Structures are given as C-alpha cells and as structure tokens.
Amino acid sequence: MAVYRRSTRQRFTLVLLVLLSVTILTLDYRGQGSGIIGVLKDGAHDAFAPVQSAAEAVVRPIGDVFNGIFRYDDLEAENARLRQQLEEAEGATLEARDAQRQLRALLDLNGLTSVGDIASVSARVVSASPSNFEQALVLDRGTDDGVAAGMPVVAGAGLVGRVIDVSRTRSTVLLLTDPSFRVGVRFLDDDVAVATGEGPGTPLTVDLVEPSTPVKKGDLVFTSGLQQSVFPPGIPVGKVRRARATPGALRQEVTVDPVVDIGRLRFVKVLQWSPGAAVAGPREAAP
Amino acid sequence: MTPRVKVPAAVLLALLLQQALLTDVRVAGVAPDAMLLVAVAAGVAAGAEAGAIVGFVAGLTLDLFLQTPFGLSSLVFSVVGYGVGSVAAVFVRASWWIPVATAVLAGMAGEVAFALAGAMVGEGHLVSPRLVTIALVVGVANGVLAVPAVRLMRWALEGGGVRVHAR
Numbered sequence: 001m002a003v004y005r006r007s008t009r010q011r012f013t014l015v016l017l018v019l020l021s022v023t024i025l026t027l028d029y030r031g032q033g034s035g036i037i038g039v040l041k042d043g044a045h046d047a048f049a050p051v052q053s054a055a056e057a058v059v060r061p062i063g064d065v066f067n068g069i070f071r072y073d074d075l076e077a078e079n080a081r082l083r084q085q086l087e088e089a090e091g092a093t094l095e096a097r098d099a100q101r102q103l104r105a106l107l108d109l110n111g112l113t114s115v116g117d118i119a120s121v122s123a124r125v126v127s128a129s130p131s132n133f134e135q136a137l138v139l140d141r142g143t144d145d146g147v148a149a150g151m152p153v154v155a156g157a158g159l160v161g162r163v164i165d166v167s168r169t170r171s172t173v174l175l176l177t178d179p180s181f182r183v184g185v186r187f188l189d190d191d192v193a194v195a196t197g198e199g200p201g202t203p204l205t206v207d208l209v210e211p212s213t214p215v216k217k218g219d220l221v222f223t224s225g226l227q228q229s230v231f232p233p234g235i236p237v238g239k240v241r242r243a244r245a246t247p248g249a250l251r252q253e254v255t256v257d258p259v260v261d262i263g264r265l266r267f268v269k270v271l272q273w274s275p276g277a278a279v280a281g282p283r284e285a286a287p
Numbered sequence: 288m289t290p291r292v293k294v295p296a297a298v299l300l301a302l303l304l305q306q307a308l309l310t311d312v313r314v315a316g317v318a319p320d321a322m323l324l325v326a327v328a329a330g331v332a333a334g335a336e337a338g339a340i341v342g343f344v345a346g347l348t349l350d351l352f353l354q355t356p357f358g359l360s361s362l363v364f365s366v367v368g369y370g371v372g373s374v375a376a377v378f379v380r381a382s383w384w385i386p387v388a389t390a391v392l393a394g395m396a397g398e399v400a401f402a403l404a405g406a407m408v409g410e411g412h413l414v415s416p417r418l419v420t421i422a423l424v425v426g427v428a429n430g431v432l433a434v435p436a437v438r439l440m441r442w443a444l445e446g447g448g449v450r451v452h453a454r
C-alpha cells in the first residue's frame with residue numbers, strides 16, 4: 001500500500017510539473033519573449049554575468065589545455081595557412097587604400113554612407129550558448145553601452161550575426177550559421193538571393209539564385225541591404241564554395257563559406273544601425 | 288543544510304560549469320549538457336520524484352539563458368528525470384556500470400526529446416541530421432561525468448525526508 005501511495009504521488013508530481021511547464025510555454029509564446037519572462041531573463045543575464053566572468057578566469061586554462069591537446073594539428077595547419085594569407089593580403093593593402101579613397105570621395109559626392117561610417121560598439125565574446133541547438137554568442141555589452149536588439153554584428157572580415165536579446169550588461173548574438181538565420185545577399189553582378197545558416201562548420205545555402213546569374217567558386221557575397229532588410233548593404237558574408245546549375249532547374253545550387261571564422265571569435269563590433277524594423281529573433285521571418 | 292538549499296546550489300554549480308567551461312570543451316562542435324546531467328543524476332540518486340523536480344528546476348534555470356521557448360527545457364528535463372528515476376529504482380543496485388549506462392542512454396534520449404518537443408512548439412529547425420551527433424556526444428559525455436554527478440546529487444538530496452538510494 002505504501003508503495004502504491006508513493007508511485008501515485010510520483011506520478012502526480014510529474015503531471016503537475018508537466019502542466020506547469022506547458023503553462024510557462026504558453027505564457028512565453030503569448031508574450032513573444034517580452035513581459036515578465038523577458039524581465040526574468042534579462043535579470044538572470046545581468047545577475048549571472050559577474051559570477052561567470054570570475055569563474056571563467058579560473059577555468060579557462062582547462063579549456064585551453066583541452067583544445068591544445070586535441071586540436072594541436074588543426075591549429076598548426078591553420079597557422080601556416082594564415083601566414084600565407086597575411087603575405088597575400090599585405091600585397092593587396094596598398095591597392096585597397098587607393099580604392100577606398102576613391103570610394104569615399106564618390107560616396108561623399110552623392111551623399112551616401114558606407115558600412116565603415118556606421119557607429120559601432122566593440123564587444124568581447126563572453127561565452128557561447130549553453131545549448132547545442134543554438135548557434136549564438138554572449139557579448140559583454142548591453143543596453144548600458146548602446147546595444148539594442150536587431151543590431152548587426154560584424155568582425156574584422158565580415159558578418160557575424162544579429163543581436164536578438166539584450167539586457168543591461170549582456171547581449172546575445174544569433175550567428176549566421178544558425179539554421180534559423182537568414183540574410184539577403186547579393187553577388188558581384190548585383191543579383192540578389194537569400195542565404196540561410198545550416199549549422200556549425202557547414203556552409204550557408206543560398207536560395208533563389210537564377211540559373212543565369214554568373215556565380216563561380218571563390219566569389220564574394222555581400223549583404224544586399226534591400227528595403228526592409230535588417231542589415232545594411234555591403235557587409236561581406238562569405239565566399240562561394242560551390243555553384244551548380246542543373247540543366248532544366250529553376251535555381252542554381254549555391255553554398256557559401258562564411259568569411260568570419262566563427263569558432264575563434266574573441267572580439268566583435270555591434271553596428272548601431274537599425275532600419276526601424278521590429279526586434280528580430282529566432283521565430284521571426286526572413287529579412 | 289537541507290535539500291532546499293543544496294539542490295539549487297548544485298544546479299547553479301552545474302550552470303556555472305556549463306557556461307564557463309563545458310561550452311569550450313567540444314567534440315564535433317557539440318558540448319556536454321551539464322543541466323540535463325543534473326536531472327539524470329538526481330533520478331539515479333533519489334528516484335523518480337526527485338528526478339522530476341530537479342529536472343524541472345534545472346531546465347527552467349537553463350531556459351533563462353536560451354532563445355528557445357521558455358519552459359521547453361523544464362518540460363523535457365522533468366520527464367527525463369522521472370523516467371531515469373523510475374528505471375534506476377529497479378536496476379541501480381545491480382552493478383556499478385548500470386548508472387553510467389543509464390546516464391548515457393538518458394543523455395541521448397533527452398537531447399532527442401528536446402528537439403522533438405521543440406519541433407512541436409514551432410522550432411522545427413531543432414530536428415536536423417546534426418541531432419544524431421548531438422545525442423551521441425552528449426550521451427557519452429554524460430557517461431563520463433555520471434559518477435561525480437550522481438555523488439553531487441546524492442549529497443544535495445540527502446536529508447529533509449528525501450530517500451536517497453544506497454551506494
């Protein structure tokens with residue numbers, strides 16, 4: 001009899017917790033991430049931030065040892081590759097400076113702005129998302145520093161993602177490799193398409209590419225910045241890895257490698273730019 | 288200290304380890320899931336009811352830091368903790384490796400259940416071929432960390448009228 005009462009009580013507890021979870025899910029869905037749940041999340045981020053920073057200072061060497069042991073060969077190969085790239089880049093720098101000077105003169109003449117003119121907030125990457133189902137980073141800047149939800153995030157080479165949640169001292173960035181991330185892109189000949197994240201270490205897929213669009217491996221793609229886009233135009237997104245046009249198909253199959261090495265990000269810039277659109281998050285539609 | 292103090296402390300410790308250390312310790316791009324492990328360990332240590340309650344608390348705490356629907360982790364972790372506790376009550380004393388194997392299987396099942404539950408509430412992108420890799424890595428990581436996790440939750444749940452399984 002005691003066993004029966006205990007098992008009944010256990011089942012009752014489970015049912016109660018399940019119903020409570022479903023109620024919370026419903027409240028969150030109706031509130032669209034704002035309201036009391038949004039306040040709780042923001043408070044948790046701000047309250048946990050100093051504790052996490054202190055803990056990281058202690059345990060980061062452990063993570064570095066792990067990476068050093070299991071990724072030494074990868075790091076060595078990447079070092080050699082980056083040295084070669086640096087040499088090539090130094091040669092192109094002088095050409096780029098002159099081209100930039102001409103571009104700025106042209107933009108000023110026509111009253112236009114470039115990505116380089118947008119005010120930005122530098123931020124340090126604090127941690128990745130604790131979930132394996134999200135491709136997101138947490139930055140050490142928040143509303144107190146002028147960061148707002150929806151702002152684009154870039155690193156030295158190009159697009160990193162978009163701010164989707166922000167508290168006073170922390171902000172969460174949805175990476176362009178997340179399966180829910182979409183960005184309007186354009187190719188060198190100004191044809192436009194939509195790039196979608198496919199997960200970590202996987203190239204982005206680019207949809208809506210016409211068969212007539214001239215695309216080849218190595219081509220750069222940039223943010224298109226079309227009307228209602230949440231990204232300004234001209235931010236490098238990636239390089240074409242593969243472009244295949246099947247005879248008779250309505251679209252080309254194009255994949256793009258991000259120009260930014262997402263796995264090694266330490267510092268980023270949050271562009272203080274907004275097209276006036278609503279807060280963009282994982283549940284909302286493509287730009 | 289009563290379990291009412293020790294359990295939240297254990298959950299916060301797991302969250303701290305997850306955020307500060309485990310997110311950087313990745314195999315095939317997948318990190319261990321300390322919060323799911325806490326729910327599994329509670330079920331192994333103290334049975335179904337404890338597993339469900341700790342799973343709910345750990346899941347809700349984790350949901351504060353995720354962009355997935357708030358309440359999704361608490362729903363999944365409470366069910367996984369309950370299931371593990373129900374099974375562990377029968378087998379846990381049979382052999383030392385049973386709790387480890389339970390943690391491996393529960394870790395895999397928990398990740399799959401999270402993706403499926405997420406798909407049911409509109410997060411269809413959670414179900415992808417990568418789910419297999421996530422389930423395998425988390426399952427193995429749970430197995431590796433099972434022994435210290437079960438000891439931690441046994442300590443956290445002792446006292447206050449909670450029946451903890453003998454070692």
